[in-house]
Amino acid sequence: MRHCLYIKSLFITLLALTAFTAHGVELETTEINSTQSKDYTLAPGDAIRVLVFQNPDLTLDTRVTESGSITYPLIGSVKVGNMSIAQAEGAIASALKSGGFVQQPQVNIVLLQVRGNQVSVLGAVNRPGRFPLESFNTKLSDMLAYAGGINTSIGTNGGGADQVIVVGIRNGVPFRKEIDIPNIFLNNHPQDDIEVAAGDVIFVPTAPQYYIYGEAQRPGSFRIKRNMTIQQAVAEAGGPSVRGTERGMKIYRSNANGELQVIRTKHTDLVQADDVIFVTESLF
Known part of the structure; x- marks a missing residue:
């Protein structure tokens, strides 16, 4: 008995693989869909392939309509929307059996393409x-x-x-x-x-930026990197010029009301979006 069931299962697999090859579907993609999609909920726009064991004439490639149904040979319209693939297989099998078309239908559905795509x-x-x-x-x-x-x-x-x-x-x-x-x-x-x-x-979105001017080697705008400090921000601009100094640097930063303020920071403080750093000129 077990041997018969094994032969039957093997034949289903070979039939499915033959159908996939005939329709030009890559084996790797088909295996992923067939082994991982049974819990997937079908919805309008999904493309599926329906196979019935020992009934190759009932193989159908179709797409779920906006009403959540498909039109299937012999049984007509079948509602599969909002069903898992396993449930949809059961619904088609039940309709084939109750209509007297297949005595013990074994239905397999392969998800070919996800809705919307x-x-x-x-x-x-x-x-x-x-x-x-x-x-x-x-x-x-x-x-x-x-x-x-x-x-x-x-x-x-x-x-x-x-x-x-x-x-x-x-x-x-x-x-x-x-x-x-x-x-x-x-x-x-x-x-x-x-x-x-x-x-x-x-x-x-665009990365937050800071701006640096004054006595910097490369004044301009720069991307704020993760956990970037004031000192690292100045270094990104090449550091102070030969006439510049890191002492007395000014930071122009907007407060919660959008007002621009001049603040004093430590070199280890983090740069914030839209900070403007002014590198002062050395007096000595």
């Missing part, structure tokens, strides 16, 4: 645009990689920030989350590398 990546990345969502468990880091990564080049825009913003819809509710990308890897926070969903927008 696109995520937008905007802002300070090397290749902004819309990118296909080819599997249901695509991570935030994957989408940033598709966009060429965060642009950290120093220029008029200062490059991209470490924190990115993800907006979209989750369970019918607007979703927004700010995520510190380096923190995922530097401090081992893999839970922040969230799964993206179709229709999501990933926005990489």
Whole structure:
């Protein structure tokens, strides 16, 4: 009995692989979908492949309609929206059996393409645009990689920030989350590398900047690096010129009311966004 069941299971696998090859689907992609997507909830726009054991004529590639249904041979319209793949397999099998078309139908559904199939990546990345969502468990880091990564080049825009913003819809509710990308890897926070969903927008804002002028080697605007101190900020600009000194430096910083104030800081204090550092001239 066990031997028969093994042969039967092996035949199902071979039938599925044959169908995948015939439709030009890569084996690696199909295996990922078939082994990891059973709990995935189907929704309008999802592309699926339906196979029935020993019934190759019932193989169907289709897309879930806006009403959450598919049209299937012999049984017509089948509601699969808001069902897991396993539940949808059961619904099709039940309809085939109750209609007398297949006595003991064994149905297998493969998720070919996730609904919407696109995520937008905007802002300070090397290749902004819309990118296909080819599997249901695509991570935030994957989408940033598709966009060429965060642009950290120093220029008029200062490059991209470490924190990115993800907006979209989750369970019918607007979703927004700010995520510190380096923190995922530097401090081992893999839970922040969230799964993206179709229709999501990933926005990489411009990195905060500071400005330095006066007797600095390279006055101008610079990207604020993580935990950057005043001393490091001056060093980034090449340090004081031959006529400059670090003594008596002034920091112009806006307060909570937007008023510009001149403050005294220690060299070990952290730079804040939009700080203006004035390197004074040495009197001696």
